[in-house]
Amino acid sequence: MKLLLLQSWWGNDMNNKGIALLMSLVLIVLVVFIVINILNTTWVDVSESAIFRDRALAKINLISALNYATALLVKDAQTNNIDTLRDNWADKEEISKAFSEWAGEDVEIFISDETGKLNINSLVKQDGQYNANIMNVLLRLLKGPFFKLSAEDAQNLLDSIKDWIDKDDEPTRFGAESGYYKDLGLKYGAKNSAIDFLEELLTVKGVTPEIFYGTGESPGLKDLLRTRGPTTININTAPGEIILALGDNMTWDAVAAMLDYRLEQGNELGKKDWYKSVPGMAGVALDESIITTKGELFKVVVVQRTSATRRNLIALLERKGKDVKILDLKVE
Template sequence: MHIEKQPNSPAGGGILSNHRGVAILVAIGVVAVLLTAGLALNRRIRSSVTGAIHAREQVVLSEMAASGVQAAMVMLINDRKENDTDTLQEDWANPEKVAEMVELIPFDGGSIDVDITDERGKIQVNALVKFPEGQQFSATQRFLWERLLDRVFSLFEETPESDPNMIINSLKDWLDSGDDEAITGLSGAESDYYEGLEPSYSCKNGPFDHLAEVALVQGVIPELFSGVGAAAGLASLLTVHGESPAGDSRFTFDGKINISTANVAVLAALLPPENADLAEALADFRVAKADETFINPINNVQWYKNVPGAGGITISPDLIVASSDLFRIVSTARRNDRTHTINAVVQREKEQDTGRWICKTLIWQAE
């Protein structure tokens, strides 16, 4: 007997329904995979675009900051063409004049802040020892350091756990050469002291190349190096720059300070201890004005004698000058809530071949 299957048989309909369900599930799976892949691709594209935008912004900021440094160099070169002194009364030391110079740089959006300071207005740490021999104290520099540290220590509300004599002797031991086993005085430090620290390191027995090295010297605790509150730290008062030739490929450091640009703490160190309180008067004398015009000439090393109360004071001519060849330029570019800073130290010099004044870069640090 032949039985004919009906078209709408429940058994046949179930198979078709199952096929349709599987197809729908496969379709949903494919869509889900494609959607996931699409979202991942979108994230990668967006990340790449964002990265490219950030990279572009960083390049723009870097070029803007570099332009600020170049503008400052132009100011310094023009200044040298006009005179051979360097004081706080000149355009390069006037923030408004510097800003006017920077405004001449064409760029779309953002701003640049440039600050120029005289590295000669600081104490040359390497001059504490007589180079090129590099083994003995410079007497004038040691007295300068004694006065400096006495003032720095006095500015702290609580006396730092250190000692000026220890610092001076340890600085000398760090600088001197050829006597690795002989400490200076009773409080100096050579390699055996530093090798017992954690982490350990050796005494350099040579000039400081970077200011941060000063913080490694025995007695120079963080508070003294960086400063606390109103107390200026050694980092803001010292420089490692100022090397000059001494013949036969040797070098020396004259340690002379530009009295026309030095800050109050350095001025106080230059003065006899009993007259250190006149440092503020010297600083005010340099920038005194009448009708926006400076009234006191400070373009020679003897100008300090014109300050009321300082006529009888004599500062060693081995310590002071009224000119400079070393400057620090800090240029900060700002754009779209991002910043980029270049910290550069330049040396102004005349090219032997062309006779042109240039600014040679000694340090170029991006921050």
């Protein structure tokens, strides 16, 4: 009897100790689980805080770089009456280096004179008729060695762009007004107002992706056109493809000579006919009615890189005299 009681007591005691041990293990696992979760949460919070900090610093540097670019353009207007690719604002390496040293971060700044491109909206005058000078430049561009359109296809394409912009609903020759797009089952018609974004051209009859974006060998319309700014083109900063289209008797060799000439320090670029000073071009006549030597529209691209992020800023600036105004601003 005593033996049975002893065994019973001993068994109960062992069971109690086992339960206590099991509960202890469960408690330890629970504590470890909680600690691990706290550490993970803390690590995530720290990591997210670091990313947030990097993004905030990047944005501050982007805006500061834009202010720096704006100051360069204002200073340039105070000292120069013309804009060329020899100006300080056009030296990407130098201005990026100067700002990066000040900011203590790797920042790239690129300023381009958009006035060197052609304003596609200037193709149509206020009365809805063609601006003949701009039309002729575009025809030469489309028929030239980069787009290689036939004279008929080039004219038809411009007719379609004109119909997209002009306010009436009467097709221009073989152009396209709203009826054309509706007959195709499209949910849009001709805009009948100015183009706001170049990408709109992709919806216009005759504008293919190859014409708009270009190919590996040739640029596209997106590289040569703009939708804002003056009708005139800055001959000092215009791409070679545009310069080639400024006159009937231009050749690519003549364009190459002009591009070299305008980069040479000391060469005078203040007059619209400076190209006549280029060897072999004394008898060349460009359409000076749409030529200027001054920039009014500038694009600023800023790239900020950190260990964890890369952010871009793209701004379109309008400079009138010594005043600079932001027309568009996008941070990516």
